Amino acid sequence: MREKTMLRMFSVVVLVSCVMAGAQITSSANLSCTVVAGGGGMACSGLVPHMANGKNLPMLSVTLFTIEPGGVVENRRPSVDLLIIGVNGGDLLNEKPPFLHVLLEKDAVTLMPREHPFRLRNKGSKSVELRLLEVRR
Numbered sequence: 001m002r003e004k005t006m007l008r009m010f011s012v013v014v015l016v017s018c019v020m021a022g023a024q025i026t027s028s029a030n031l032s033c034t035v036v037a038g039g040g041g042m043a044c045s046g047l048v049p050h051m052a053n054g055k056n057l058p059m060l061s062v063t064l065f066t067i068e069p070g071g072v073v074e075n076r077r078p079s080v081d082l083l084i085i086g087v088n089g090g091d092l093l094n095e096k097p098p099f100l101h102v103l104l105e106k107d108a109v110t111l112m113p114r115e116h117p118f119r120l121r122n123k124g125s126k127s128v129e130l131r132l133l134e135v136r137r
Contacts, residue, residue, distance in 0.1 A: 031045070031063040031064070032064045033045075033065050033066070034065075034066045035067045035068060035071035035122075037068055037070025037071045059136045060133065060134070060135055060136075061133070063131070063132045064129065066129050069122055069124060070121070072120065077136075079114055080134050080136050081111065082132060083135075084102055084132055084133075086110075086130055087106065087128075087130055087131060088104070089104055089128070090124050091103050091123075092120040096117050102120060104128050104129075
């Protein structure tokens with residue numbers, strides 16, 4: 001009887017271990033980018049994510065954006081879901097339908113689903129900051 005109990009416990013541990021290993025993702029890529037207006041573009045610093053052993057592994061990357069007045073951020077990877085987390089207030093105007101504002105109050109979270117392209121412009125007179133989280137599968 002004791003052997004059966006030990007075998008069941010071992011089986012549960014093995015099953016749980018397999019599930020946990022499958023859910024792990026690679027380290028996040030932490031970038032910091034500044035977006036300027038007037039065609040000046042975007043400058044970023046930090047580590048760029050890469051493929052491990054030639055395989056595209058699931059990845060969560062975090063980029064801190066500072067968007068100057070008039071600066072624009074577009075959906076760089078239309079095949080991923082994005083989360084925008086506000087840092088210092090302000091808002092951005094989505095220049096693509098449905099033309100909604102993205103509020104950037106501290107810790108406010110906005111989902112930008114992969115099905116909806118966006119072009120976010122800082123229409124305010126101050127720089128705004130946000131964290132952009134990408135979930136790649």
